[in-house]
Amino acid sequence: MTAAKVLRSPADLVAAQIVRPNRLAALEQVAARYAVAITPELAELIDPSDPHDAIARQFVPDERELAMHPDESPDPIGDDAHSPVEGVVHRYPDRVLLKVVNACAVYCRFCFRRETVGPGQGGLSRAALAAALDYIRATPQIWEVILTGGDPLVLSPRRLKDVVAQLAAIGHVKVIRVHTRLPVAAPERVTAALVRALRSDKATFVVLHANHPRELTEQARVACARFIDAGIPMLSQSVLLRGVNDDVATLGALMRTLVECRIKPYYLHHADLAPGTAHLRTTIAEGQALLRALHGRTSGLCQPAYVLDIPGGHGKSPIGPNYLSADGSTIEDFDGRRHAYPSTVPLDHAATGKITAVSNL
Numbered sequence: 001m002t003a004a005k006v007l008r009s010p011a012d013l014v015a016a017q018i019v020r021p022n023r024l025a026a027l028e029q030v031a032a033r034y035a036v037a038i039t040p041e042l043a044e045l046i047d048p049s050d051p052h053d054a055i056a057r058q059f060v061p062d063e064r065e066l067a068m069h070p071d072e073s074p075d076p077i078g079d080d081a082h083s084p085v086e087g088v089v090h091r092y093p094d095r096v097l098l099k100v101v102n103a104c105a106v107y108c109r110f111c112f113r114r115e116t117v118g119p120g121q122g123g124l125s126r127a128a129l130a131a132a133l134d135y136i137r138a139t140p141q142i143w144e145v146i147l148t149g150g151d152p153l154v155l156s157p158r159r160l161k162d163v164v165a166q167l168a169a170i171g172h173v174k175v176i177r178v179h180t181r182l183p184v185a186a187p188e189r190v191t192a193a194l195v196r197a198l199r200s201d202k203a204t205f206v207v208l209h210a211n212h213p214r215e216l217t218e219q220a221r222v223a224c225a226r227f228i229d230a231g232i233p234m235l236s237q238s239v240l241l242r243g244v245n246d247d248v249a250t251l252g253a254l255m256r257t258l259v260e261c262r263i264k265p266y267y268l269h270h271a272d273l274a275p276g277t278a279h280l281r282t283t284i285a286e287g288q289a290l291l292r293a294l295h296g297r298t299s300g301l302c303q304p305a306y307v308l309d310i311p312g313g314h315g316k317s318p319i320g321p322n323y324l325s326a327d328g329s330t331i332e333d334f335d336g337r338r339h340a341y342p343s344t345v346p347l348d349h350a351a352t353g354k355i356t357a358v359s360n361l
């Protein structure tokens, strides 16, 4: 199966033989609720004969999306509660999200912003972008700005360059971070002009969203190398998804592949309580068991932080496994064996109060 264009409807998916015609009516109901787009590069990776295909599971709509679990929420990570001006989420003192556009090259079925992203959702108007930049200029504690959306890299290089230049001109903004799925979804759109648009005298990081090792195709690797070779380091974020990457072989292969591409695994997100996504979520206990297995089998370079965005907008917290016993007297090694550790506070620290000072940072 080869698709020549972006698949944007259940009828397109039927025509591309990715879904059977008997699902068309049900999937049209899903598509009326949540955006659908699968780029040719990702469609090419789908094996229609495999009902459990990990790429299809991420992008092909599913009837189960219409069932909302009571714990799910249209705004699962509480963006709205921390939005001082349109397009800005200011949750932590030293950093903000700047949501420049609400469109993406591809729409993920588990998206935590699925209620607000889509092809017709547009982006920030010129006036709203100016107001968002004014807010950042007027807030000196903002050290880092995270361009997100949607996918900020779907903007034209000219518009992106303008946003980056305006951010780079703000003295207190020292770091610009860009969250994107474009290098795996549409690698040909990572052009030299797009890469140049991100360059400034500020520290800039591109964070790639990838969930399965098959997403790192040869073209995707070339696209990532364009950023890295231009001096823009890359990190990754992945979402732990049932039936996609919730086994240690796949998760380990994903992290190793990323590192081989010179991309440092940064976050593994526990799937958010986005509407209609219960069939894609694991339990936290399953996630912790996977992280424990990863710790035992793969290099330290391959270890992301397993994090949960606390519902209600209270930010991210690490939820990885704990290796130290509650009283600090034993520590578990990579093979699951426990070892004693002397848990007394060193006398010189206790005497000088250094420990207390650190805990107050």
Ligand code: SF4
Residues within 6 Å of the ligand: 103, 104, 106, 107, 108, 110, 111, 112, 113, 114, 117, 149, 150, 151, 181, 209
């Ligand atoms: S690329 Fe990101 S913002 Fe866009 S649909 Fe996927 S998860 Fe949501």
